[in-house]
Amino acid sequence: MKKSTAKKILIETKMNYDLNLLQDMYKKMLLIRRFEEKAGQLYGMGQIGGFCHLYIGQEAVVVGIQSAQIEGDSIVTSYRDHGHMLACDMDPKGVMAELTGRKDGYSKGKGGSMHMFSREKGFFGGHGIVAAQVPIGAGLAFAHKYNGNKNVSITYFGDGAANQGQVYESYNIASLWKLPVVFVIENNKYGMGTSVNRSSAGENLSDRGEAYGIKSEIIDGMDILAVRDAAIRAIDYCRTGKGPYILEMKTYRYRGHSMSDPAKYRTRDEVDKIRKTSDPIENIKSLLNKMGVEEKTLKDIDIDIKSVIAEAAKFAQDSPEPSEDELFTDITIN
Numbered sequence: 001m002k003k004s005t006a007k008k009i010l011i012e013t014k015m016n017y018d019l020n021l022l023q024d025m026y027k028k029m030l031l032i033r034r035f036e037e038k039a040g041q042l043y044g045m046g047q048i049g050g051f052c053h054l055y056i057g058q059e060a061v062v063v064g065i066q067s068a069q070i071e072g073d074s075i076v077t078s079y080r081d082h083g084h085m086l087a088c089d090m091d092p093k094g095v096m097a098e099l100t101g102r103k104d105g106y107s108k109g110k111g112g113s114m115h116m117f118s119r120e121k122g123f124f125g126g127h128g129i130v131a132a133q134v135p136i137g138a139g140l141a142f143a144h145k146y147n148g149n150k151n152v153s154i155t156y157f158g159d160g161a162a163n164q165g166q167v168y169e170s171y172n173i174a175s176l177w178k179l180p181v182v183f184v185i186e187n188n189k190y191g192m193g194t195s196v197n198r199s200s201a202g203e204n205l206s207d208r209g210e211a212y213g214i215k216s217e218i219i220d221g222m223d224i225l226a227v228r229d230a231a232i233r234a235i236d237y238c239r240t241g242k243g244p245y246i247l248e249m250k251t252y253r254y255r256g257h258s259m260s261d262p263a264k265y266r267t268r269d270e271v272d273k274i275r276k277t278s279d280p281i282e283n284i285k286s287l288l289n290k291m292g293v294e295e296k297t298l299k300d301i302d303i304d305i306k307s308v309i310a311e312a313a314k315f316a317q318d319s320p321e322p323s324e325d326e327l328f329t330d331i332t333i334n
């Protein structure tokens with residue numbers, strides 16, 4: 001097939017997507033982008049303490065996968081987690097309040113960025129220990145299978161975590177017991193400041209699942225429609241009792257590993273090139289334009305989202321800090 005013909009077919013396939021679905025995914029990606037930008041500003045103002053890992057650039061991964069989920073599916077991830085919270089419809093006000101250490105946050109201001117949970121939304125946390133969430137995700141999948149509810153565990157981890165031993169223990173037990181878990185590798189090319197090419201042997205991280213008989217795919221994580229299509233395949237595979245599935249998302253983060261990272265291990269040209277050619281939000285925005293959505297409509301969406309984020313920031317700033325009485329609540333002391 002000629003390259004031009006293949007490209008034409010791809011565009012025609014994308015045009016078959018429901019316009020309302022595309023707009024909804026655009027809104028969610030933009031919500032995450034604007035939230036993270038505001039979180040970065042608040043961190044710079046000293047209103048967010050500790051660690052803060054931004055998701056800017058990777059929005060298509062979690063939004064695309066979330067669009068294929070159903071109620072009751074569970075989500076667990078690592079510390080770059082604000083996007084995952086917002087994608088599963090956790091309230092931006094509660095998320096921002098937790099980031100700023102306020103009483104009205106999801107963990108009453110005591111957990112911060114890495115320790116927010118919402119059982120109601122099926123979000124079982126962003127975990128600070130590298131790869132610690134992977135066996136938790138397998139455990140959630142075991143619970144789904146044990147309870148016979150046909151739900152799936154979506155377990156996210158990064159390229160740095162992919163080298164940890166507990167990942168392979170989780171692969172083994174998930175395959176052995178045919179657990180309904182989708183392992184999502186968010187390969188953003190850098191584990192902290194180390195390029196994946198310098199830290200990980202082999203061409204693709206997802207290939208490692210072959211030793212355990214786990215089916216896998218490699219996806220352009222900057223293309224939300226490719227992400228959604230792959231998520232539908234993977235989740236359906238797991239939901240029908242066939243066992244685990246690995247999705248390796250080739251994505252990219254625009255900011256440093258955390259707010260304290262100057263990211264000197266890569267060039268500005270590298271980042272700018274990805275922004276110009278592969279930005280997930282600009283890609284879907286361009287598609288919406290081709291489908292007849294006017295630029296004014298898209299700008300109005302952005303204005304509305306900025307208003308939501310401004311309200312979330314004000315809510316967080318107005319929320320009181322937790323009292324001393326909260327110091328030992330919600331914990332177990334032996």
